[in-house]
Amino acid sequence: MCGQEYLVGLELETISDRLATGRSIKLCCNCAHHSVTWVANEVERSQIREYTAAVRFFVADKGRRARRYALQ
Numbered sequence: 753m754c755g756q757e758y759l760v761g762l763e764l765e766t767i768s769d770r771l772a773t774g775r776s777i778k779l780c781c782n783c784a785h786h787s788v789t790w791v792a793n794e795v796e797r798s799q800i801r802e803y804t805a806a807v808r809f810f811v812a813d814k815g816r817r818a819r820r821y822a823l824q
């Protein structure tokens with residue numbers, strides 16, 4: 753809506769599970785212009801899917817680096 757959307761209190765695992773099972777995911781915006789909560793539509797769901805994939809990649813990458821440093 754205005755680029756200030758937030759996933760409402762959900763863990764990454766819960767979000768992935770809901771995407772996979774087709775259950776609803778709530779988003780909210782609490783900026784200067786809006787104070788709303790809504791259920792993600794198909795477009796938003798695909799954005800969330802990309803987002804969770806990116807977060808997973810980042811977390812996995814960080815884990816690898818931490819292990820590498822630990823070995824040195």
Ligand SMILES: [Zn+2]
Pocket residue numbers: 753754755756781782783784785786
């Ligand atoms: Zn807003």
